[in-house]
Amino acid sequence: MNAKQAAGYRAAELVKEGMTVGLGTGSTAYYAIEKIGEMVASGLRIRAIATSKASEELAAKYNIPLVPAAEVDRLDIAIDGADEVDPDLSLIKGGGGALLREKLVAVQSDRFVVIADSNKKVAHLGQFKLPIEIVPFCYEWTLRLLETRYNVPIEMRMNGNELYVTDNGNYIADASFGKIDIPKGLSDELKATTGVVEHGLFVGIAHTVIVGYEDGRTEVIAK
Numbered sequence: 001m002n003a004k005q006a007a008g009y010r011a012a013e014l015v016k017e018g019m020t021v022g023l024g025t026g027s028t029a030y031y032a033i034e035k036i037g038e039m040v041a042s043g044l045r046i047r048a049i050a051t052s053k054a055s056e057e058l059a060a061k062y063n064i065p066l067v068p069a070a071e072v073d074r075l076d077i078a079i080d081g082a083d084e085v086d087p088d089l090s091l092i093k094g095g096g097g098a099l100l101r102e103k104l105v106a107v108q109s110d111r112f113v114v115i116a117d118s119n120k121k122v123a124h125l126g127q128f129k130l131p132i133e134i135v136p137f138c139y140e141w142t143l144r145l146l147e148t149r150y151n152v153p154i155e156m157r158m159n160g161n162e163l164y165v166t167d168n169g170n171y172i173a174d175a176s177f178g179k180i181d182i183p184k185g186l187s188d189e190l191k192a193t194t195g196v197v198e199h200g201l202f203v204g205i206a207h208t209v210i211v212g213y214e215d216g217r218t219e220v221i222a223k
């Protein structure tokens, strides 16, 4: 068992009969979905909402019933990966480009459980490039505004020679902050910026972080 698998499987144990579950995106969330799929095959009855087309397909492969958002008020739990986790359980997410749907699902959940291998634990957020989802219309203006305001390198995410397009039809600008001193301040400022749809800072959203280690151990950190 590797670190991501250990974290994913441990989080799946939190899923109980009758729950509505948010399914995250990425290589760690993959293991949680795989395990939940095994539990469903053994008779567990749940319903789920996926945070990306990729996770939707994975859920379908494992016969995990997906439910339209209109039929859901709150989710009991959401389980998702992260790119960085700091001691306050603030996160950088969006390395896989699914940050908008991931945040929508996370804030709608009674319990947001983050699963990560131990390399994701950091003292300060910002070494990982912060993904910022921006609207395609006049995206050059938004990019220039962010570059001028923060004076850090920001690059448009690419998919080969084309600009990367999210599941929501937007672009992503990846910003190299290096060290983010006040995650909440930056989060609020970005959120208030015209042209920015969402960003990968998750501050005050995670309730629990399950860290996986290469020897198969897990560490549960709760707020």
Ligand SMILES: O=C(CO)[C@H](O)[C@H](O)COP(=O)(O)O
Residues within 6 Å of the ligand: 024, 025, 026, 027, 028, 029, 080, 081, 082, 083, 092, 093, 094, 095, 096, 097, 098, 099, 102
């Ligand atoms: O935020 C995400 C996708 O948008 C992922 O959860 C994050 O990038 C971590 O991915 P992985 O588990 O593959 O390391």
